[in-house]
Amino acid sequence: MERKTHKVLGYNVDLLTFDEAVEVIIDKIKNNEGTQIVTINPEMIETAEQNAEFSEVLKNAELVVPDSSGIELALRLKGIKQERIPGVDISKKLIEICAELNYPIALIGSKEEVINAVREKLKSEFNKLEISYYRNGYFSIEEDDEIIKELANANPKYILIALGAPKQEMFIKKCREKLPDSVYIGVGGSFDVWAGTVSRAPELYKTFRCEWIYRTLKQPQRIKRIYKTLPMFLFKVIIEAVKEKINLCKGI
Ligand code: UDP
Numbered sequence: 001m002e003r004k005t006h007k008v009l010g011y012n013v014d015l016l017t018f019d020e021a022v023e024v025i026i027d028k029i030k031n032n033e034g035t036q037i038v039t040i041n042p043e044m045i046e047t048a049e050q051n052a053e054f055s056e057v058l059k060n061a062e063l064v065v066p067d068s069s070g071i072e073l074a075l076r077l078k079g080i081k082q083e084r085i086p087g088v089d090i091s092k093k094l095i096e097i098c099a100e101l102n103y104p105i106a107l108i109g110s111k112e113e114v115i116n117a118v119r120e121k122l123k124s125e126f127n128k129l130e131i132s133y134y135r136n137g138y139f140s141i142e143e144d145d146e147i148i149k150e151l152a153n154a155n156p157k158y159i160l161i162a163l164g165a166p167k168q169e170m171f172i173k174k175c176r177e178k179l180p181d182s183v184y185i186g187v188g189g190s191f192d193v194w195a196g197t198v199s200r201a202p203e204l205y206k207t208f209r210c211e212w213i214y215r216t217l218k219q220p221q222r223i224k225r226i227y228k229t230l231p232m233f234l235f236k237v238i239i240e241a242v243k244e245k246i247n248l249c250k251g252i
Pocket of ligand 1: 109137138164165189190191
């Protein structure tokens with residue numbers, strides 16, 4: 001399938017449905033087509049504006065799915081109707097398919113008790129699942145090389161990294177140098193959700209695209225992050241959408 005994208009503040013976002021994204025990614029896993037999947041949100045874009053290396057990683061990712069309502073809204077302002085593809089859902093669906101196809105996976109990130117709980121839960125949910133490597137996400141940069149060596153020896157086809165952005169995306173970049181043919185996804189706090197230490201927003205919040213409000217109420221430390229990035233992101237997106245409309249009218 002040919003890649004169809006639209007830029008939000010200079011960053012590509014793939015335009016596809018949840019099912020299409022699953023199909024594209026499974027194809028890549030099957031064909032050992034090394035891939036970095038980014039589950040993009042406004043905070044990541046704002047961080048990338050201050051961090052050139054992270055910005056490069058986002059721009060070079062083979063697939064960028066709109067994880068947040070902020071990105072969905074940004075595209076809507078530009079006249080594009082794109083459904084939100086939550087990283088927590090798509091990453092789990094891919095685990096289910098990897099289990100069916102006997103493709104080994106790896107899990108890196110979160111606290112020790114969380115990763116252990118996730119491993120147990122996934123093994124009981126998908127009994128054919130092979131987790132060829134897993135470890136918690138609390139390690140120093142000096143340990144990176146050793147961990148990446150262990151990961152490469154385990155040779156998983158699908159690798160989930162939960163260190164939060166931008167740490168996870170930068171770690172994936174490093175892993176890809178040693179293990180280039182795997183498919184990687186940065187999943188933020190998904191392991192906490194699967195382990196049950198963080199709860200998912202009720203349906204009502206999802207319907208009104210307000211999952212982020214629920215997450216902020218549950219984890220008030222997020223307020224600082226959102227307050228610092230969201231207003232500026234929305235302001236820039238509105239300007240960009242207006243400029244695009246003017247250019248469209250001018251026929252540029
Ligand atoms: N984390 C980690 N190592 C670190 C920092 C964070 O494993 O050095 C984990 C943390 O335990 C949590 C996840 O990374 O499970 C980040 O979750 P957060 O909700 O901040 O990510 P977001 O979904 O907002 O990107």
